[in-house]
Amino acid sequence: MNSEFDVISRYFTRPSPNAVLGSGDDAALIACRPGMDWAVSVDALVAGRHFFPDVAPETLGHKALAVNLSDMAAMGATPRWVTLSLTLTEALAQDDAWLKAFSHGFFTLADQYQVELIGGDTTSGPLNISVQIIGEIEKGRALRRSGARPGDDIWVSGFPGEAALALLFLQHRITLTEPEVARCLTALHTPAPRIALGKVLINVAHSAIDISDGLLADLGHILECSGVAAVVELNHIPRSPALTGKLQQENITRQLAIDCLLAGGDDYELCFTAPENKRDAIALLAQQTGVKLSRIGKIVPGKELAVLNDDGNPLIFNRKGYDHFLAR
Ligand code: ADP
Numbered sequence: 001m002n003s004e005f006d007v008i009s010r011y012f013t014r015p016s017p018n019a020v021l022g023s024g025d026d027a028a029l030i031a032c033r034p035g036m037d038w039a040v041s042v043d044a045l046v047a048g049r050h051f052f053p054d055v056a057p058e059t060l061g062h063k064a065l066a067v068n069l070s071d072m073a074a075m076g077a078t079p080r081w082v083t084l085s086l087t088l089t090e091a092l093a094q095d096d097a098w099l100k101a102f103s104h105g106f107f108t109l110a111d112q113y114q115v116e117l118i119g120g121d122t123t124s125g126p127l128n129i130s131v132q133i134i135g136e137i138e139k140g141r142a143l144r145r146s147g148a149r150p151g152d153d154i155w156v157s158g159f160p161g162e163a164a165l166a167l168l169f170l171q172h173r174i175t176l177t178e179p180e181v182a183r184c185l186t187a188l189h190t191p192a193p194r195i196a197l198g199k200v201l202i203n204v205a206h207s208a209i210d211i212s213d214g215l216l217a218d219l220g221h222i223l224e225c226s227g228v229a230a231v232v233e234l235n236h237i238p239r240s241p242a243l244t245g246k247l248q249q250e251n252i253t254r255q256l257a258i259d260c261l262l263a264g265g266d267d268y269e270l271c272f273t274a275p276e277n278k279r280d281a282i283a284l285l286a287q288q289t290g291v292k293l294s295r296i297g298k299i300v301p302g303k304e305l306a307v308l309n310d311d312g313n314p315l316i317f318n319r320k321g322y323d324h325f326l327a328r
């Protein structure tokens, strides 16, 4: 039988050379370096709400950390330390294969970004994984949601909509070819946080957010926080190869594909705004980071978010109503 402390010591205790004091005491200690701000964020993943309870534990370990790293990316911060609050069912607490795979997924990603686990909490109950993350950024340089200005270009990284497409596939609402399934499930289960991109964007962007709730919903947060409006062009949003064919159809499949593109959550791409005179610099950053960056619209004065259809006419949509997103 694993006790609480067996679980902690076997699966979640690792050296943390960048902390003053890591796991094992009542609190961890970390030093605040002069000239730096901390970026602090927490995200919970709840079984049945954020993931299927039978999802592979290794991907769950990856994703629990990835969604937090993504918040650091959106601020332009360098992730440094995390704490992990783990609520395990009694069965999972005794399932060594599950615990091993979960911690392997978690630490593999942590190692990739030199992020240290410095503490946490382990309790029993319905499966729930909360990660708190602390990152560092030079004082005053963090990217915020509130910096967008009229005249800014709106940019997005990667191919929004793939994670949502994977979800539709798992719900048997659409079909995908095998390579499309592979691509979209990777986006859903093991998203790649855009840390390197966020760190270079602090030199060019006015505002940024990571896309967790859907492109328009999250762009909407930038607009609200910045007190501006936006015009987005549907045909400028990059189309995943898995979405292209579906968008050419004339039926419910096209509608679902547009929903994925505009409102699909769980992508963890970055949406950011930058002045026009940074276009060349941003093209260079795309090359340097190997991340596709697409210019999808403009920030304008006002309050509304307009999306122009392929024919230049406005799409009618309800930003919050994902199911009835598009009325034609
Ligand atoms: P306390 O009772 O003081 O809150 P705990 O008994 O909950 O301490 O935890 C003991 C130590 O193990 C603490 O240092 C805590 O940070 C660490 N810890 C607990 N759970 C985890 C976990 N899931 N991952 C990493 N460290 C953990």
Ligand code: MG
Residues within 6 Å of the ligand: 120, 121, 122
């Ligand atoms: Mg505790």
